[in-house]
Amino acid sequence: MIRRILRSLFVTLIALAVAGFTAWGAAALSFRAPGSDLVQMLFSASFAGLGAVTLYFWLRHRRVKRLLPLVIASVALLVWWSTLQPPSDGNWSPDVARQVTGEIDGDILTLNGVRNFEWQGDGSFVENWETRTYNLNELKSTDLFLSYWAGPEMAHFILSFGFADGQYLAWSIEVRRQVDGGFSPVADAFKENPIVIMAATETDIVGLRTNIRKEDVQLFRLNSDPAAARELLEEYVLDSNALAAAPHWYNSITTNCTTVVLKMMRAIGNAPPFDWRIIVNGYLPEYGYELGSLNTEYSIEELRELGSISSKGQAFGIRPGYSEAIRQGVPAH
Template identity: 30%
Template sequence: MAQKMRFRVKYLFGAAALTLLLYVVIRLIFISPSNDREWKTEHAVMPSAEFSGTLVHVKNIRNFSYRSGGEFTPAYQDRIFDLEKIESVWFVLSPFVPGWRGPAHGFLSFGFADSQFVSISVEARKEPGESYSILKGLVNTYELIYVIGDERDLVGLRAVYWDDPVYVFPIKTGKERIRALFVDMLERANKLRESPEFYNTFTSNCATNLYEHANKLNPGKWSSFSWKLILPGYADELIYEKGVLDTELTLLEARERFKVNERAKKFIDSPNFSLDIRQVNTLSRSSYRK
């Protein structure tokens, strides 16, 4: 009797494992990415960019107004940026789990001489009823989207309404590389409109896509892959080790200095939100970075 029971248990486990394997194989081989689905409101509209000389016209910049983490009024803007006026790039990092920096979201913000800031966030594009899952992200569940948004939306949502820790780190690099990075990410956003791709937890997440952009522009510095890209909460360690975090502080001091939650809550309704969270109204850019 006991032997039969063990056989049945092994059979059930084997059948379950085979079913799971078939499910994964079917999703990986036979499911194709598509932009023609019903999407969650925050991912419903894809951005685009049109280039004309040094000017770029970015359409569908997300600028939602939030009442809580799940209640908002959708809004989109079109803006024109002068690539000659691009000044700075910032790495925004927001860990998900208190006490463990592993799971996190990271994205870039670009600053211009006219005090404009715009963020580009690589995200898993979700359908209504879907929530993010590390495991589902391995089996072609989500498409990939580059969300281009106002900082009050993308930073404010995480720092104020979700109350996740948010760090806005200044990056040390030349203006030509900043410009090339901005253009490369906009071109990738355009490409995804025409040729959709799947998000993948390990191989095509927020950090690995940023790594690909950075590696394309400066392969000597970013030539080796790091496990810290799979656990993006440690990405600030990676950029610190590479010497591109624009600060003379230790990493722990930098995390404390560049955490913006309190300032974001204080200035969420300020017309100068991006400047206020960086405190450039009272500190020079150089003193902020140090």
């Protein structure tokens, strides 16, 4: 009896593995196989057909040798997949054309390539890339912005560091698109675009979302230890420099705006335990609330309501004083 159960379990696990890898391989070939759309479709359909035939014979005859053609094809696919490298040069969209880099000399951080665009109501902009300096001893706050673009489940994650001199330095991890390129969570799970780490002013990167795109942006003031906040900021700089030297693929599941920040936090020993809300990041505030990272004198519903800043940003406008205006009434920790 036990032997029969174990055999059935083995057959089921192999069947699930065949089905899962067939689906992944067919999708990978449909997006990234060399050649025209027709050639990509043929590669994808061929791999899917091989997987379907393998699954049929495995379930019918349960002989390991029936798996061999798919195993050989899968090894070849994985070898080819590993050779796909992200481009270091491209006809990048102007808003992601530069990868910020930085130097830390004692307590002074100097960043080259801080984005400070002047956004117009129609979505056009005046480019402005700046070199800025920050005194790390004057780091006084860490704030989380979530910009909801696909319902309550998914949001774009922006972390902003505030300094005593009134500067706010916002970090956003984004897809580095080509000119006229778009964002597709599905395509970007299959080595479609590189990743770029942006450092920007809040009037640029937050104002774009509140006032131009008119997304639902929510602000949460974090309970952050200054030493840990400084380490995290320095980790942003290290990762930015590394990315400028060796580009990496963006992946909407494993290497996105939230997961990269968690990787940085692990590097400094402050990573929270894994939770499903790290992936479905629209619910990160609830997770942060449970961990005590937010002001628990208010309910999470109250924090969301008080932290909804899009109407404030639109009423004030993208101009000096924007950062202070959007924080009015948002509870600090």
